[in-house]
Amino acid sequence: MSEYVLRKLELYLQLSAPERRALAEALGHQVIIPAREDIVSEGDRPTHSAVILEGLACRYKTLADGRRQITSFGISGDWMDLHSYFLGDMDHSLAAICISRVALVHHTVLRKLIDDNPRLGQLLWRETMVDGAIGREWVVSLGARDAHSRLAYLLCELHARMKVLGIGDGSGLQLPLNQTDFADAIGVSTVHINRMFQQLRSEGLAEYGRGQIVVHDWEALARAARFDPTYLHLPEQIRALPPGDGQPPAGAQLCSSPQSTSIRIRPSRTGVESVAKEGAR
Amino acid sequence: MSEYVLRKLELYLQLSAPERRALAEALGHQVIIPAREDIVSEGDRPTHSAVILEGLACRYKTLADGRRQITSFGISGDWMDLHSYFLGDMDHSLAAICISRVALVHHTVLRKLIDDNPRLGQLLWRETMVDGAIGREWVVSLGARDAHSRLAYLLCELHARMKVLGIGDGSGLQLPLNQTDFADAIGVSTVHINRMFQQLRSEGLAEYGRGQIVVHDWEALARAARFDPTYLHLPEQIRALPPGDGQPPAGAQLCSSPQSTSIRIRPSRTGVESVAKEGAR
DNA sequence: CGTCAGATTGAGCAGCTTCAACGTATGTGG
DNA sequence: CCACATACGTTGAAGCTGCTCAATCTGACG
Numbered sequence: 001m002s003e004y005v006l007r008k009l010e011l012y013l014q015l016s017a018p019e020r021r022a023l024a025e026a027l028g029h030q031v032i033i034p035a036r037e038d039i040v041s042e043g044d045r046p047t048h049s050a051v052i053l054e055g056l057a058c059r060y061k062t063l064a065d066g067r068r069q070i071t072s073f074g075i076s077g078d079w080m081d082l083h084s085y086f087l088g089d090m091d092h093s094l095a096a097i098c099i100s101r102v103a104l105v106h107h108t109v110l111r112k113l114i115d116d117n118p119r120l121g122q123l124l125w126r127e128t129m130v131d132g133a134i135g136r137e138w139v140v141s142l143g144a145r146d147a148h149s150r151l152a153y154l155l156c157e158l159h160a161r162m163k164v165l166g167i168g169d170g171s172g173l174q175l176p177l178n179q180t181d182f183a184d185a186i187g188v189s190t191v192h193i194n195r196m197f198q199q200l201r202s203e204g205l206a207e208y209g210r211g212q213i214v215v216h217d218w219e220a221l222a223r224a225a226r227f228d229p230t231y232l233h234l235p236e237q238i239r240a241l242p243p244g245d246g247q248p249p250a251g252a253q254l255c256s257s258p259q260s261t262s263i264r265i266r267p268s269r270t271g272v273e274s275v276a277k278e279g280a281r
Numbered sequence: 282m283s284e285y286v287l288r289k290l291e292l293y294l295q296l297s298a299p300e301r302r303a304l305a306e307a308l309g310h311q312v313i314i315p316a317r318e319d320i321v322s323e324g325d326r327p328t329h330s331a332v333i334l335e336g337l338a339c340r341y342k343t344l345a346d347g348r349r350q351i352t353s354f355g356i357s358g359d360w361m362d363l364h365s366y367f368l369g370d371m372d373h374s375l376a377a378i379c380i381s382r383v384a385l386v387h388h389t390v391l392r393k394l395i396d397d398n399p400r401l402g403q404l405l406w407r408e409t410m411v412d413g414a415i416g417r418e419w420v421v422s423l424g425a426r427d428a429h430s431r432l433a434y435l436l437c438e439l440h441a442r443m444k445v446l447g448i449g450d451g452s453g454l455q456l457p458l459n460q461t462d463f464a465d466a467i468g469v470s471t472v473h474i475n476r477m478f479q480q481l482r483s484e485g486l487a488e489y490g491r492g493q494i495v496v497h498d499w500e501a502l503a504r505a506a507r508f509d510p511t512y513l514h515l516p517e518q519i520r521a522l523p524p525g526d527g528q529p530p531a532g533a534q535l536c537s538s539p540q541s542t543s544i545r546i547r548p549s550r551t552g553v554e555s556v557a558k559e560g561a562r
Numbered sequence: 563c564g565t566c567a568g569a570t571t572g573a574g575c576a577g578c579t580t581c582a583a584c585g586t587a588t589g590t591g592g
Numbered sequence: 593c594c595a596c597a598t599a600c601g602t603t604g605a606a607g608c609t610g611c612t613c614a615a616t617c618t619g620a621c622g
Contacts, residue, residue, distance in 0.1 A: 563622100564621105564622095565620100565621085565622085566619100566620090566621090566622105567618100567619095567620090568617105568618085568619090568620105569616100569617080569618075569619100570615100570616080570617070570618090571614100571615085571616075571617090572613105572614090572615085572616105573612100573613090573614095574611100574612090574613090575610105575611080575612080575613105576609105576610090576611075576612095577608105577609090577610085577611090578607105578608090578609080578610100579606100579607080579608075579609085580605100580606085580607080580608095581604105581605090581606090581607105582603100582604090582605095583602100583603085583604090584601105584602080584603080584604105585600100585601080585602070585603095586599100586600085586601080586602095587598100587599090587600085587601095588597100588598085588599085588600105589596105589597085589598080589599100590595100590596085590597080590598100591594105591595095591596090591597100592593100592594090592595085592596100
C-alpha cells in the first residue's frame with residue numbers, strides 16, 4: 001500500500017529492486033488517522049516522519065487569536081514531514097482532512113534509508129524542493145491574486161498533482177474539503193469563499209459539492225486562473241496527459257465526501273501515538 | 282570571502298578541515314551582480330547554483346499583468362538556488378537588490394561536493410528545509426495577517442536572520458530596500474506600505490530611511506508583530522543572544538543604502554553570464 | 563539647474579470582513 | 593419514528609482595509 005509513494009518517486013527515476021524493497025520496508029509502520037485529527041502538532045518533537053499513503057492532509061498554523069492558516073495540502077504519496085527529521089521542533093501542525101492512511105517512518109529508519117540509498121535521498125531532497133516551489137506559488141497567490149483567481153488556481157494545482165498520480169476518476173476533483181478549509185487555505189472568510197464558488201459556478205467553471213468539485217472544462221478553468229504548472233516540476237511527458245488518465249492502484253477509497261467516516265471526530269489535538277496502529281503491509 | 286556561508290553552516294555542525302576546504306573550493310567562482318539585476322531569470326535553465334556571499338537578493342515572480350511578487354529575501358550566506366540543481370527550469374527569478382557578491386557553483390561541482398561530503402549535503406538539505414519553513418511563515422503572513430503585522434513580522438525576520446550571522450552593526454536594520462520592494466514582498470501597494478511605515482513610526486516601533494530601518498526596541502516590535510522565531514530553527518543558544526552581537530567578518534560593506542553603487546541600473550533582465558567575473562578568493 | 567527615482571498625500575472606490583440570521587442535510591437518543 | 597442537535601452552506605447589510613488615480617514633494621546627481 002505504498003503504491004502512490006513509489007509511483008510519485010518513479011516519475012523521475014526508475015528505482016532498483018533493492019531500493020524499492022528498502023522503501024517499502026521503511027514505510028511498513030502504518031496508522032489510520034481519523035478525519036480532522038492532527039498527525040503531528042505544532043510544538044511537538046516527533047520521532048517519526050509522516051508520509052501520506054492514502055487520503056488527504058494539510059499543514060496549518062494557528063494564530064494567537066485562533067484563526068487557522070493552511071499552508072499546503074498533502075495527497076497520497078506526499079512526504080509531509082521530512083522537516084522533523086532535520087529540524088526537530090514542529091513549527092506547524094499536520095492534520096488529516098479525511099480519514100487517511102499514513103506511514104510513520106522513524107527518524108533512525110529514515111536516516112538509514114537515506115544513507116544506504118543515496119539516490120533515494122536525492123529524490124526526497126527533490127521532493128522537498130518541489131514543496132518549496134509550491135509554497136512560493138502560494139505566496140504569489142496570497143500576495144498578488146484576488147480571491148477568485150486564488151481559488152481557481154488552487155483547484156488547478158490540486159487537480160494537476162492528483163492527475164499525474166492517477167488519483168480520482170478524472171471526472172472532477174474528489175476533494176473532501178469543506179468551504180471552511182478552502183477559506184483557511186485561500187486566506188478569505190467562509191462567507192467570501194462561498195461567494196467565490198457561486199461566481200465560479202455562474203461562470204460555468206466549477207461547481208462545489210461536498211466531497212467533489214465538478215469541473216467540466218479544466219482548460220477554461222486554467223485559463224481563467226492563468227494557471228502555469230511549471231512550478232510543480234512534473235515530468236514533461238506527463239504534463240501533456242489528458243485529464244483523468246492513469247489507473248489508481250488497487251485499494252480502498254478512503255474518502256469520498258467530507259468526514260465520510262464512522263469514526264467520531266473530536267476537535268481534540270490527539271497525537272499520533274493515541275491512534276490505533278495497523279500492521280505493516 | 283565565503284565567511285558567512287561557513288558561519289551559517291557551522292551554527293549547526295562543526296565542519297572538518299577537508300569539508301571547509303571543499304566548500305571554499307566550490308565557492309571559488311564568484312561574480313559581482315549590480316543592484317537591481319537578475320542573477321537568474323524565470324524560464325532559464327541554469328548550469329550554476331547561486332550563493333549570496335555578500336549583499337542582498339530576492340526571489341520573485343512576475344504576473345501576467347507585470348506585477349511582481351517577492352517570495353523571499355536572501356542575505357549573506359544564503360544558498361538561494363539549490364533548486365536549479367534538482368529541478369532544472371527556473372520557475373521564478375533571482376535578483377540582487379543591491380550590488381552583491383555571488384558565488385556560482387557549477388552543478389557538476391555541487392554534485393561532487395554533496396557526493397564527497399555527505400554531511401555537507403545534509404546541512405544543505407537542512408537549509409532547504411528552513412527555506413521552506415520561512416516560505417510557510419510568509420504564507421501565514423499574507424493569508425492571515427494585516428499589512429501592519431506583515432511588515433513588522435518581516436522586519437523581525439530579517440533582523441533575526443542577520444543578527445545570528447553578525448550582519449549589520451546591531452543599531453538597526455541595514456536594508457537597502459525601497460518601499461516598492463517592501464510593497465511587493467508584503468503584497469500591498471506602495472501607497473499603503475508608506476502608510477504602514479508612518480504608522481510604525483508614530484507608534485515608535487520603527488523608522489524607515491533609505492538603506493536603514495531604525496528600531497529602538499526590537500522587543501516591542503516583536504511583541505507588536507507577535508513574532509515567534511521558532512520557524513527559523515536557529516540554534517537554541519544563539520536565539521537568546523542580545524541584539525547586534527557578533528562581529529562581521531572582515532571585508533567590504535557592499536551596500537548601505539539603496540542602489541549605493543556607481544553602476545547604472547537598467548530594468549533589463551541580463552543573465553549572469555553577462556556580468557563581469559572576478560577571480561576566486 | 564533640470565532631471566529622475568522614490569516618498570508622500572488626498573480622495574473616491576472595490577474587495578472583503580463581520581455580524582447575524584436562516585436553510586438544509588445528517589445523525590442520534592428517547 | 594419523531595424531536596432535537598450538529599455541522600455546514602447561504603444570504604443580506606454595514607463597515608473597514610487597502611486599492612487606484614493623480615498630484616506634489618524631496619533629495620541625489622549630472
